[in-house]
Amino acid sequence: MIQKLKYFLSDTSNNLWQHRMRNLFSITIICLSFLTIGIFLSISNNLQHLARQMSRNMAVVLFLDPGISDTAVESLKKDLTRSPHVSEVRFNSARQANEDFQEKFPDLRKIVENLGENPFPPSLQVSLHQKAQSSEAALNFIRSFSGRSGVDDIQYNREWAERMQSFSRLAQAVGFFLGGILVLASFFIISNIVKLNVFARKDEIEILRLTGATNTFIRTPFLLEGVILGVLGGILSLMLLFLLIRIFPLYLGASMGAFRDFIRFRSLSFSQCLSLILAGGFIGFLGSLSSLARFLKT
Amino acid sequence: MIELYRIWKQYQKPGWALSDVTFKVAQGDFWFITGPSGSGKTTLLKILFREIYPTQGQIIINNRNILRVPDHKIYQLRRKMGIVYQDFRLLFHKRVFDNIAIVLQVLGVSRKEIRRRVFNALRLVNLHNKMWEYPAHLSYGEQQRVAIARAVVNHPQIILADEPTGNLDTELAFEIMSLFNDINRKGSTVIICTHDRELIRHFGKRILFLYKGKVLRKESLS
Numbered sequence: 001m002i003q004k005l006k007y008f009l010s011d012t013s014n015n016l017w018q019h020r021m022r023n024l025f026s027i028t029i030i031c032l033s034f035l036t037i038g039i040f041l042s043i044s045n046n047l048q049h050l051a052r053q054m055s056r057n058m059a060v061v062l063f064l065d066p067g068i069s070d071t072a073v074e075s076l077k078k079d080l081t082r083s084p085h086v087s088e089v090r091f092n093s094a095r096q097a098n099e100d101f102q103e104k105f106p107d108l109r110k111i112v113e114n115l116g117e118n119p120f121p122p123s124l125q126v127s128l129h130q131k132a133q134s135s136e137a138a139l140n141f142i143r144s145f146s147g148r149s150g151v152d153d154i155q156y157n158r159e160w161a162e163r164m165q166s167f168s169r170l171a172q173a174v175g176f177f178l179g180g181i182l183v184l185a186s187f188f189i190i191s192n193i194v195k196l197n198v199f200a201r202k203d204e205i206e207i208l209r210l211t212g213a214t215n216t217f218i219r220t221p222f223l224l225e226g227v228i229l230g231v232l233g234g235i236l237s238l239m240l241l242f243l244l245i246r247i248f249p250l251y252l253g254a255s256m257g258a259f260r261d262f263i264r265f266r267s268l269s270f271s272q273c274l275s276l277i278l279a280g281g282f283i284g285f286l287g288s289l290s291s292l293a294r295f296l297k298t
Numbered sequence: 299m300i301e302l303y304r305i306w307k308q309y310q311k312p313g314w315a316l317s318d319v320t321f322k323v324a325q326g327d328f329w330f331i332t333g334p335s336g337s338g339k340t341t342l343l344k345i346l347f348r349e350i351y352p353t354q355g356q357i358i359i360n361n362r363n364i365l366r367v368p369d370h371k372i373y374q375l376r377r378k379m380g381i382v383y384q385d386f387r388l389l390f391h392k393r394v395f396d397n398i399a400i401v402l403q404v405l406g407v408s409r410k411e412i413r414r415r416v417f418n419a420l421r422l423v424n425l426h427n428k429m430w431e432y433p434a435h436l437s438y439g440e441q442q443r444v445a446i447a448r449a450v451v452n453h454p455q456i457i458l459a460d461e462p463t464g465n466l467d468t469e470l471a472f473e474i475m476s477l478f479n480d481i482n483r484k485g486s487t488v489i490i491c492t493h494d495r496e497l498i499r500h501f502g503k504r505i506l507f508l509y510k511g512k513v514l515r516k517e518s519l520s
Contacts (some may be wrong), residue, residue, distance in 0.1 A: 004406045203402075204389055210347065211448075212377030213404040215370060 004217070016228065023229055025185070026193045030283065031240065033182030035078050038241040041268055048136040049170035060142050062124040066094060068150040073124070075151065080126055085138035088127040094118050117228040121152060172179055183283060186233070190287030194226055198291060214292025216289020223288045230284025234277040242267055299325055299489065300346070300456070305355035307341055307511075315341045316352065316499050317513045323504075325455070330498050333492045333508035339491035342508070343460050346489070348372055349377055359456075371428045377405070378484075379408065379447030384461035386441045388433040388448075394420070395429045398448045405452070419451040420444075423477055446474065450481055457481060459490045459506040463497065 016023055044055045066075065074089060091102075097120035101108045114120065128138055139156075146154050198205065208218050245267050268276070300323040307316040323329055330337050344350045345357065348364055357364050364375055386398050395416055402412045407494050420426040423443035425436075433441050442462060449457055459478065463471035475490075482488045492498065498505060507514040507519045 001406065001410055003403070005372045006409075007403045203387065207387055207389065208402065208404060209373075210376060210381055211404055211452075212375075212379075214373050215352070217404060249454040 005191065005295055008220050008224060010044050012224040012228065013061070015197060015201075015225055017219060019193075019200070021079045022193055022196060023225075024161050026189050027233045029182075030230055030280055031236040033179060033186045034234050034237035034256075034280060035240050036182050037179030038237055038268060038276060039174050039244070040179065041272055042241065042245060044168045044172040045272075046269065047171060060126040060128065060154065062151050063153040063155065064122045064188075065150050065152055066121055068122065072150045073122075076124060076145070080124065080145075083138075084143055085128055085141055085206065087129045090125045090127075092123045092125055094120050094122045094198065097121070097123065102199065113202045121171060170196060187283050187287050187290075190226055190284050191227060191291045193229075194222055194288040195291040197225065198222060219292050221290055223285055226284035226286075226288030227281045228284070230280035230282065230287075231277055232280075233284075234280025238273055238276060239278075299322070299358070300489075301356075301358040302342075302346075302358060302401065303356045303358070305342070305345060305352045305357070307345065307350070308353045314346075314511045317353075319494060319511075319513050321506055321516060323487060325487055326482070326485055327487050327504055328479070328501075329487075329504045329506060330502050331508060332493055332495075333487065333500055333514070334410075334493060336510070337508040338436065338511040339508055340460055341511075343458050343489070343491050347376060347381055347460055350432075375479075378455045380408045380452065380457045380459070382442075382445050382449045382459035382462045384464040386433075386445040388418070388441055388444060390433050392432075394425065394433060394436070394444050395442060396430050397433065398451050401448055401452050408481065415451055416447075417478040419447040422450065422480070423447045438465050439473070439498045442466060442474055443477070446477055446481075450486070454486060457486050457488045459488070460489060461492055463492065465495060472500070497504070 062076070065074075077089050077091065080086050095118065098112065098118045101120065103110065122228065126142070142154060145151050204219055302322075303320050305316050305319040305472065308314050311348075319338070319342065331342060333339055336394060341350070343425075345352050346359075357474045359370065359375065362375075364372075364379055364430060367375060389400075398416045398419055402460070404417060407415070417426055420429055425443050425447065428440065430437060436444065442465070445482060446459075446462070449459075457478065462478070463474050466474060471494065478488050478490060479501060497515075502517075502519050505517040505519070507517070
């Protein structure tokens with residue numbers, strides 16, 4: 001068994017080296033296919049992360065009348081705090097809102113100053129418990145405040161989070177669709193490259209068959225070849241993806257402004273990386289198997 | 299023991315390549331199958347190692363009907379045979395050693411044992427000093443001897459050779475035939491297809507004459 005394994009490994013590595021240009025071509029194609037899937041998976045990961053973060057920090061903001069009395073604010077605060085959905089209520093005065101804005105956007109300070117008055121209303125920032133963030137009851141509770149006196153407007157970012165999640169799903173679907181087509185292409189390319197390798201070694205296969213080699217013995221080096229090509233393509237695509245993830249934020253950095261800290265590019269998870277590599281190996285295996293089936297009938 | 303019983307073979311073209319061929323080969327026999335070109339010698343040999351199927355008939359080798367052996371088990375039969383072709387069928391990108399070792403690698407024999415057996419097989423054909431050469435650097439006669447070494451390295455029960463001296467001059471042909479004789483003396487059954495009457499006259503023990511696919515006659519010389 002060990003002798004056979006040694007034979008397979010040396011035979012496979014010899015073949016890979018002998019037809020290196022051809023094999024490099026197939027690795028490149030597999031790499032590009034998986035890179036496409038990887039890029040879209042990464043985009044989807046980022047959008048999902050963003051959506052999660054938005055819902056985690058889902059703050060409901062109740063914008064109040066500028067002239068609201070302190071007692072009315074206190075009463076609102078008390079009513080909100082009493083709800084089991086609410087974890088924290090924080091009052092933000094108009095002055096505080098103005099200062100916060102000027103601190104975050106110093107370039108826009110002059111515009112606010114030119115207005116001559118503070119355009120920011122006072123507000124109550126309500127944080128919800130994690131469980132309540134997606135519950136309809138919590139939402140209805142918040143909505144019930146819209147008619148209360150002193151409350152001007154209510155804003156919550158749940159819809160944004162949901163939209164982000166559907167974008168993430170869309171990115172994933174597009175990635176799998178485009179990647180799927182490319183994976184299919186790489187399947188045919190591997191299949192044809194292995195077929196060429198089989199043709200190149202037709203005589204050897206013939207001799208092996210007539211000297212009593214089993215089909216498994218003849219097939220194994222070719223299957224190994226396909227698997228190695230697939231796995232190498234997968235690994236290369238992940239390396240390129242990591243490189244892209246490192247370079248892309250640097251490229252975008254200058255134009256992202258205030259969002260720079262908000263968007264952090266995330267690479268694929270360990271299980272996603274492993275799945276991509278295994279999928280590469282599997283595609284290689286299937287590609288080889290399909291091209292060998294016709295050759296080794298007897 | 300090899301028994302061929304009423305073998306008929308038709309290819310896609312009209313006419314029979316073999317018609318009603320019946321003969322028996324006992325263990326340790328040395329047979330020549332002869333006849334003019336197109337008489338069905340190669341077809342008969344190919345049927346014997348089941349590279350092709352006969353259209354009709356039965357072949358029993360060691361009490362087993364080889365036509366009933368499923369494709370995935372045919373390797374068991376071929377491991378008991380050594381086959382020598384007229385065109386040698388050597389792998390020119392591999393050294394002499396690797397060309398012969400391939401038969402043993404199939405069986406999972408250890409590297410050390412492979413070296414020993416390949417060396418012995420090459421010594422038998424007097425080529426042990428060319429073990430690490432490439433076949434392209436050898437003469438025709440030497441290449442054919444490598445093919446014979448490959449056929450005998452696994453000590454097969456049956457040696458089948460298709461025109462093994464077809465490309466060689468008389469002197470080399472006699473040398474090669476002496477080798478087959480030696481192999482036969484060690485116990486292997488040898489079946490050789492040839493149209494070289496001189497060789498048959500000199501080495502022939504049992505002869506099957508084919509003409510247009512039919513057995514013309516069988517002869518046993520003492």
